[in-house]
Amino acid sequence: MSAPVVEARAVTKSFPMPAGPVVAVRDLSLSIEKGDFVSICGPSGCGKSTLLHILGCVDTPTDGRLLVDGTDAGTLGDAQRSAIRLSKIGFVFQRFFLLPMLTAAENVELPQAEAGVARGDRRARTAELLDYVGLARRAHHRPSQLSGGEAQRVAIARALANRPRLLLADEPTGELDQATGQQIVGLFERVHADGTTVVVVTHDPAIAGSTPRRLAMRDGRLEDGAR
């Protein structure tokens, strides 16, 4: 059996505050296997985004270990963690964070260029991805010329650009209306069906209900002792 795509072992994350440390994630263990489609839901402030940041090597746990493809991420330097994020993990944000001065296609090309993909290959991959998310005709539009749903689809295409094994999404429908949000969920289902492991953080129970594996968080812990 292959190693989990990402595994958190007894992870704790606390933030120092003037009034004393605030613990966002407490002694949490979780294993995301290849092919998983996981939703993590819970009320605001329960620590789900912090957990996602730890799983995505964006943040480091105060305590515990994080294994990415069996490698302890805690032993890696900033550059190596960046390399993991660039090649193995795709990120989708609530607020899209598309670069306003770049077109949709250029936004999708950006992580590929950073990874050193040849221009011809990345153009082909970008066209393929924009077609995949249904925005081939909007390739040369800037983010300000796209609707919220379109912008998020471009963001998903960007997250998939370097063929990551794991796609992490933090409240991807938080800025969208219900119908558009459903389209985005449908897109995640398709991405998962095509072989990418997907973890979505959401506080929307309807979205959480559509994933095969559902985790709930409260006060920094997974409910029911889920792993």
Added chain:
Amino acid sequence: MSPKVWAFAGRSLVRQPGRATLGVLGVAAVGALLFDMLLLSRGLLVSFRALLDSAGFDVRVMAADVPLITRPRLAGRTAAVAALRALPEVAEVVPIEFGGATADGTDGRRLEVLLIGADVDSGRRPWILLEGADRDPGGAGPPALIVNRNLAARRRLGPGSEVTLRGDCSRDPVSAPPLRFRVIGVATFPFDDPGSTTAATGTAALRRVCGFDDRDEADLLLVASREGQGAMAVVQAIRARRPDLHPFSNEEVVARFQQIGFSYFRQISTVLSSITLFFAFLLIAVLLTVSVNQRFAEIAALRALGFTRRRVVLDVLAQSVILVGAGGLVSLPLGFALARRLEAILHAMPEIPAAMHFFAFEPRALGIHALLLAVTAVLAALYPMRLVAGLPIAATLRAEVVT
């Protein structure tokens, strides 16, 4: 830095064209001033050196080690000239005397003339001949005179014409009668200011018109070194042979000039260079810091997508270099135009030779300009680079969602 870093930084700047344009214009304005100050800091020295070298004499011999304007006259001229000519390092020696005269005009007005007495032979001359000849053919006629363009124009003189000069050499009371001269040539005298009227003749004629007695003196000896010897070899040889004389190579004269002459301009150029650089630093640092502050979330997202810390830091540095580089390029034509304007203003100063320039271009000024601007670009980027390098990705993303 790879081309993709430059391209990305360029796109980031173009995103706010107004701000980027102001940054470039600001750097261009201060860069132009900086460039001019660099030209000014050595302009007088460079052009003074060029003036000294222009006549082909590389050593000046005086009676004392004192500033040029207060120097005493050199006694025992004949012996000194003979001693110097006998040195194997010396190619040529020309004794020079200065005097003054007034030229009578047809309109009855007198024109003040700076009279140079120089006994030149077949070699170099302390002037550049433009028209006619500059060797006195001799004969029984009036002594030969070479005039500058101003004098030629104001008294309608040219080769073949004659002019009467009255000695006005304040060194001694005037007692000599006016003397008629025959103009044989028109020449440019390197140290003439734009309005000066200058003429040169032999030292004997100068003494006659000035009413000097037969003192065997000179104001200055111009010495040219023999090819391959160099000025310093001549200076050392003269010091060894005639310790009573004070020889100075052009290099030494320039060094002395640098020490006391027009040091005001070097000071103002240093002060203004520092201020302009600080100004450029402040402008770029503020622009980049505000820009980075406004893009924190975006930079955090890029980091989350896999951009390394080094990569986002280099992006800020590249933006600074592009802003300063573009401004620096624009500053060069602006600087040249401004230098011409400032040169015109400063040249109205009295007694500044026409061939001397306050703003003289040297390739090294371009190099220093580029270097100073490059250092400014890096320094200005340091603080925003530090902000970006220390940006906590998760906390920034979280803060963005909360706000």
Added chain:
Amino acid sequence: MTPLIAVLLLAAGTAEAPAILVSRQLLAAEHLAVGDVVALSSDPRGTSPRPFRIAGVYEPVPDPARLGAVALEARLHLPDLVGLTADPADPASAESVESINVKLRDPKDAAAFTRELAARVPGLALRETAKGDPREVTFVVLDRFHLAIATVTVIASSIFLLALMVMLVDERRETVAILRLIGLRRRRIFIQVLAEGLVIALAGAVFGVVLAAALEGGFNRFFQWKYDTALVFVRVTPAIAARAVAVAVPLGIVASVAASWSLLRRGALSLARR
């Protein structure tokens, strides 16, 4: 003109030696003291020296045109100077002077006096002191030069100011959008921007003047030390301060209005859109 090249030799005390004054710089350079007797010669070789007693020290009149030159000077009584420089072979040389300063009973007569004297003694170069020293041309030129430099500096500062105001306004785009959306008129916001620009420009100009005044002493002391001169290099006079404020304030206002123009001409909704 025959400049006096004083070759200075320490001489044995002579009670009858005429008194001279030496410049502070000469006193320090030659380690002299008031009361010392020195020998001066007009010849660089030091021939025919004459003894003089140092009666005092003076601060030379600062000459901006000779900045950096150490003023190694001495002041002699005219007969002593003539005695020192005159050529024994030329009796007329003891009768010559460089110039004669004339103080008139009524300064208003200067022009008439000059005319009359010129007619009586042809060949004399006469100049009314009220008409100024020809060397002043140098300072007129320097004034123009400083003005040109100041103009470029003001242009650069204006660009800097505009950049700052553009950023400041940009930061407040959403605030302006909200104000517009809740019903404030463009004119009302424009007046507010104008008032802010005025306050910033006034505060900046006053700060600049205060800073210049504060630096004045240090700047002067540094250059006076560097050049060993009593020259005053920087002087922040009320007139200069007023001129600086008069230039800076309108510039600040124009910059703030120009920067906010793009914001004011846009619709409230387009401003609110990110």
